[in-house]
Amino acid sequence: MKLLQNKLTILSPFIVLAVVLIFALTLAPSIQPKPTDLPIAFVNEDEGVTLPNGQTMNMGEKLAQMIQQEQENELPIKWATVKNEESVRKGLDNQSYYAALVIPKDFSEKQASLQISNPMPASVHIIVNQGMNTMASTMAGQVLNSVVDKMDETIQAQLLQGFEQQGRIITTTQAKVLASPITKVVTNVNETGTNTMNGNAPVALFQPIWMASIAGSVLLFFSIKKLSWTTRRDALIARLAQTFMGAVLALFAGFGLTSIIDLLGVNIPSFVDTALFLSVASFSFFLMISAVLSWMGIRGIPLFVLILFFGAPLLSMAPEFMSPFYKDWVYSWLPMRFMVEGLRELFFFHQAVNWNGSMVMLVSIAAGSFIILVSSVLKPGTTVQQSAKTSA
Structure with missing residues (x-):
């Protein structure tokens, strides 16, 4: 048949294969994307506290050290230290960070109160820059939640070990707070809102x-x-x-x-x-x-x-x-x-x-x-x- 002898007919399988290959390559970026170096801000406003024995304690600095250790564990984060929350919010508005972790001024003071019968729960602030990119900001929020959870577990273990060594009996109120020594306050900024195709x-x-x-x-x-x-x-x-x-x-x-x-x-x-x-x-x-x-x-x-x-x-x-x-x-x-x-x-x-x-x-x-x-x-x-x- 003349059709089978035509050059285009002979080449057609290779042309089809080339088209399939080209357009299959367009799918490559979205197959199991792995984040690296997500820019996330860290703000330590903790003013520390002086304990009854005269020693000073700054839990914010200890958390900064924990974060440094987490960075060494190859988290997909590129931490940026920012001096205060006002500056970090400007950075979020300028799309410099996908999220931020803020340690408030009274963090050490409230952590120290865990030693008394009527403790005050300490909290950290997680700010998620939702509008910058839905996928990346969601990932950044999840990573920060995971980091804070690990900090929470570490501090809880240290406090319970201290109580055990001192042979102290904790109150019901202390037990409730010790169940989660660090509470998270999560805020979304530059929100995508509703009816925006899920931010897309x-x-x-x-x-x-x-x-x-x-x-x-x-x-x-x-x-x-x-x-x-x-x-x-x-x-x-x-x-x-x-x-x-x-x-x-x-x-x-x-x-x-x-x-x-x-x-x-x-x-x-x-x-x-x-x-x-x-x-x-x-x-x-x-x-x-x-x-x-x-x-x-x-x-x-x-x-x-x-x-x-x-x-x-x-x-x-x-x-x-x-x-x-x-x-x-x-x-x-x-x-x-x-x-x-x-x-x-x-x-x-x-x-x-x-x-x-x-x-x-x-x-x-x-x-x-x-x-x-x-x-x-x-x-x-x-x-x-x-x-x-x-x-x-």
């Missing part, structure tokens, strides 16, 4: 904007190809008109998507800020795709499809969960991560549209892409080709 709304909005940008770029690319011009000036005007139409399409995409998710019940902190930011992201992606198409033609589209499939699984992950390869060579180059980071700030960190890091990067991508797009009018043979179309 910033990631979920990427795909519609990305696909709309590709569609708009391709449509205007074919529209430009149908035009004819004889001078580079005409070609430049066409590129400027293409850019203007891209801005119009971006506004439709940004405000349209925001309206749709609003109707679907997604909790949007600020409609206008979200719509404007999505429009800027869409315009940035449009210019980037159009710039590639202007030089490579429609052959450049598979590049952006691959970026979509390889990038999408990484956007919901914290960088600390990625392998060095994906973190340094894939994630760091993804243009859409700036959109997701900017949306997180809008949704969970009470930010408005401003000249922050995400906006600067998106505008920089747009500016660089615009230069590349406009420079395509200098391609050799551009006006000759179009002139030929005119004469034909």
Whole structure:
């Protein structure tokens, strides 16, 4: 049969295998991700206490030593010592830490009270930066709970051993407190809240904007190809008109998507800020795709499809969960991560549209892409080709 002798037929199994291999590789980052170096803040505000025998005790410092020992046990944490709770809360708002462990000022005083008949339970404060990344902040909270539980067990064993050596009988009140000498107060900050797709709304909005940008770029690319011009000036005007139409399409995409998710019940902190930011992201992606198409033609589209499939699984992950390869060579180059980071700030960190890091990067991508797009009018043979179309 001629079909079986056709080169494409012979190559088709290898092509199918290559496609399966490429798209199977997109699943690799999300298979058993292991966190490393999660940045967590430690604050020791404990002022210590002077015991009746004249000795001083600072349990906060002992807890700091225990934490250092835990770090040596290869916990997936990168501890950052911060001077006070006010500073750590600023760091949480600036997305410097996924969580924080705060030892209050009266911690030693309340620990010392465990020696008397009416003890006061001591507490530590765990602050979880929920909006920074759902997976990473949940993991950070779990690790801190585990660390505090181990501290609790250690202090409990030391206290009971001391009572036993002294031959003292503990009261019922002491027994209740000794069951858990350290209590945990857990607080979520920058909360994801309700109706935010379990905190994944910033990631979920990427795909519609990305696909709309590709569609708009391709449509205007074919529209430009149908035009004819004889001078580079005409070609430049066409590129400027293409850019203007891209801005119009971006506004439709940004405000349209925001309206749709609003109707679907997604909790949007600020409609206008979200719509404007999505429009800027869409315009940035449009210019980037159009710039590639202007030089490579429609052959450049598979590049952006691959970026979509390889990038999408990484956007919901914290960088600390990625392998060095994906973190340094894939994630760091993804243009859409700036959109997701900017949306997180809008949704969970009470930010408005401003000249922050995400906006600067998106505008920089747009500016660089615009230069590349406009420079395509200098391609050799551009006006000759179009002139030929005119004469034909």
